[in-house]
Structures are given as C-alpha cells and as structure tokens.
Amino acid sequence: MGAADPFTLYHAPLRSRLLLGTARYPSPAILAEAVRASACEIVTVSLRREAGGSRAGESFWGLIREIGVRVLPNTAGCRTAREAIATAQMARDVFEADWIKLEVIGEEDTLQPDVFGLIEAARALSAEGFKVFPYTTDDLVVAEKLLDAGCEVLMPWAAPIGSGRGVNNAFALRALRAHFPGVPLIVDAGLGAPSHAVAVMEMGYDAVLLNTAVSRAGDPVAMARAFGLAVEAGRLAHLAKPMTPRDMAEPSTPALGRPFGDVA
C-alpha cells in the first residue's frame, strides 16, 4: 500500500501502521526478531526501564539501534502530570528525541489514564516543543481538550493495558473516528488477538500500538508477523469500503437475472 496510502505522524512518513512495545519479551533476541517480523517502524521504550546508563540499558539501546526502528519513549509508570513532565524531559535527553508517548496513570485496577493530569502534562510538553502521543480513554471531550492542548495525534485505549480483551466500547471508538476525521488516531492498549487489530483498522483507525499480545504470545515472532498482516488487512478492508450489514437475507446467487450486479 505504502505510497498509495500515505501515513504520517507529526510529519514523519511511515509505511507500517503497527507500533510495538518492547516490554516483557522472553529475550532481547526474540524482541528483535519479532520487531523485524512485524515490519513495524516505531517501538515504544520506557525511560524508567532503559535509561540511567546501566549496562542493561546500554545493551538494550544497542539492540534498538541495530534493528533500525524509530523510538517513541514513553512515560509508563507515571502517576502525576509533574512526574510525567519530568520523565519526558529526561527522555528527550536520553533518546535525543522530541516524540513522547504520554501516560499518566490514574487508577491501579484498570491502569486507566488520569485524563486531567494527561491534559495538563500534554499542554506543558507541547508548549516545550514535544510531539505528544497521549494515551487516553475513548472520551470525546477529553480528546477535544488534548487537541486543544497541542497534541496532533490521539491514542485511545481499546481496553485496559495488558488485558487482551479487544475493543470494550466499539461505539465510543467509532464516535471518535467519526468526530475527528483528519486526526491520526492510534488504538493503544488492550488488544489481544490479530482479529482485534483488524476490527479497529476496519473502523478507520490509522494505526495500532500493542505490546502484551505479542510479547506474551507462545511464539512472539509469529504473533508479531500475524499482527503486521492483520493491520494491513484491516486497512485494506477499510479502504475497500466494507458492505453494510443487513438484518434480512439477500440471495448472493440470484436464480434469475444478470450474474454481475449492475454490470450490463
């Protein structure tokens, strides 16, 4: 699809619509193989885990360089706007990048974003020149406020992080898509199977970000490839304009008449 179906995030042209997290893989080698198998071009990396000049941090960093993908540092684990802002500033120094996946967690059972802290941090970081990718709920009003705060991309959740449930509220995700036709929307978190990725891409989402479904799969490399293909299939299906479902049957093979619909 590539050139015929352009996709940019903060003006960066991309071919793949899949973004992968880098946590909880069985080994660094499997992580590298999975990223390659998925053909993704962006990985998220938690500053808390990988920074600090530790040996583990340095070898991880070397691995990411070797794979040749772009890094989207994230503020995973931050609980307040202040903490997230400080983490983003550190990430900018460590990763030499002004992209930041902004997470401000507000509740422990669901790891639901604290949308108030998120908006506050998004506004402060955007004013400092960061390109903010906010991990948010599927709330329309919050989405408006994040755009107003300077975000040019939104990342609503499908379901709680690590739950693998797939889309909890299809109505809300559809409403977001319809309400912001020109804004890059990435579904982030809660996807468990490639069919979930197909479903959100068919809705017209621009991309998906996921971690657990690949890193905790029995075969992460095969699963990464499956998600890469699913994202492409869903996008292709969206562009192909799926048929409208009906309540009643309609014979797909008419007994009489022309065999090719409207074609004479």
Ligand SMILES: CC(=O)[C@@H](O)[C@H](O)COP(=O)(O)O
């Ligand atoms: C890696 C990362 O950024 C996660 O915080 C993200 O939200 C992915 O969630 P899943 O692990 O549910 O895919």
